[in-house]
Amino acid sequence: MPVTRPFALPVLTAPTPTTAVASTLTHSDATTWLRHVLGGPTWLHLPGEDTRRCRVITTLLHGNEPSGLLALHRWLGEAPRPKVSLAVLVANVAAALSPPLFTRRTAPGGRDLNRCFRPPFDDPSGVLARRIADDIAAWAPECVIDLHNTSGSGPAFAVAIHRAPAIERLASHFCDQLIVTDFRLGSLMELPLTVPALADCPIFTLECGGARDPAALEVAGSVYRRLGDWPDLATLSTAPALEVLVHPLRVELRPGASIAYARQPVPGVEVTLWARIDTCNRGVTDPGTCLGWLGEGGLAHLRATDARGFDRIGELLCTRDGRLFPRRPLRLFMATTHADIARSDCLFYVVPK
Numbered sequence: 473m474p475v476t477r478p479f480a481l482p483v484l485t486a487p488t489p490t491t492a493v494a495s496t497l498t499h500s501d502a503t504t505w506l507r508h509v510l511g512g513p514t515w516l517h518l519p520g521e522d523t524r525r526c527r528v529i530t531t532l533l534h535g536n537e538p539s540g541l542l543a544l545h546r547w548l549g550e551a552p553r554p555k556v557s558l559a560v561l562v563a564n565v566a567a568a569l570s571p572p573l574f575t576r577r578t579a580p581g582g583r584d585l586n587r588c589f590r591p592p593f594d595d596p597s598g599v600l601a602r603r604i605a606d607d608i609a610a611w612a613p614e615c616v617i618d619l620h621n622t623s624g625s626g627p628a629f630a631v632a633i634h635r636a637p638a639i640e641r642l643a644s645h646f647c648d649q650l651i652v653t654d655f656r657l658g659s660l661m662e663l664p665l666t667v668p669a670l671a672d673c674p675i676f677t678l679e680c681g682g683a684r685d686p687a688a689l690e691v692a693g694s695v696y697r698r699l700g701d702w703p704d705l706a707t708l709s710t711a712p713a714l715e716v717l718v719h720p721l722r723v724e725l726r727p728g729a730s731i732a733y734a735r736q737p738v739p740g741v742e743v744t745l746w747a748r749i750d751t752c753n754r755g756v757t758d759p760g761t762c763l764g765w766l767g768e769g770g771l772a773h774l775r776a777t778d779a780r781g782f783d784r785i786g787e788l789l790c791t792r793d794g795r796l797f798p799r800r801p802l803r804l805f806m807a808t809t810h811a812d813i814a815r816s817d818c819l820f821y822v823v824p825k
């Protein structure tokens with residue numbers, strides 16, 4: 473397989489449309505392909521009819537979010553012929569291959585790769601993130617879409633770090649909601665803030681839906697197809713259904729508080745969330761919806777810090793007889809039902825309606 477430099481990570485390139493890449497797929501399911509052909513972080517380069525322009529898609533930054541990889545494998549099997557060159561990064565192969573397959577967010581001993589795109593870069597996760605950043609700049613892309621799965625079930629949505637017509641035009645063809653966040657966590661979509669060559673490049677995260685949602689595979693597949701097919705991104709129109717939600721808050725567990733997911737309060741646990749709180753990822757959650765149960769101490773076990781550091785939990789949630797309710801109509805996002813993600817990241821994101 474030809475390897476192109478000066479990229480920091482290996483590049484599998486297809487000199488004629490996709491033949492080299494497609495040949496690696498023969499008799500190979502996605503897992504075998506990941507393990508034996510890719511084996512580590514790898515770029516797939518698909519030269520388009522127009523090789524002067526390139527669009528970048530990244531996926532599998534989190535090893536437990538396989539829809540982007542599975543859709544890529546399926547799409548490559550169709551021997552696509554993109555009009556504009558595509559560069560696709562399969563990033564955190566080590567995390568994905570850690571047993572059990574596609575269940576580990578991070579590589580063994582590694583950090584969350586989508587929190588590593590800012591200094592320090594002095595451990596293996598930071599080194600990989602910096603190589604990814606350098607390579608993305610080297611592709612000089614027209615746009616970058618970073619494909620993820622949500623940890624719970626739900627519809628696709630996009631996340632960006634600022635409002636930009638180019639991002640809204642693109643995102644609106646893949647989902648109906650774009651969240652503009654002012655949290656800075658060191659994620660890949662923050663690269664325009666630190667890499668001058670990418671300052672004007674539209675970059676966003678596309679949460680395709682849950683890892684087990686069949687719809688997530690379709691959303692991810694449409695990203696490869698459309699980015700390969702669209703002749704000119706500047707002439708795209710913004711789909712009217714797109715709703716832009718600005719500055720969500722993260723609802724987190726306070727350090728030391730215990731959490732469980734169940735259909736009734738768990739004795740001795742401070743925060744019990746409703747076992748299917750991920751169904752609140754669709755639509756508006758009204759103040760009559762019971763989200764869970766709080767032990768002694770109530771809301772003091774939770775916090776919702778905004779980007780300026782103010783805790784706004786009391787504006788969002790309230791308790792009645794030990795039960796947890798929205799104080800006002802809320803849009804919930806990324807509500808997880810995994811206690812480990814709730815502890816290490818957050819319970820859900822929320823935008824007051």
Ligand SMILES: [Zn+2]
Pocket residue numbers: 533534537586620621
């Ligand atoms: Zn992710």
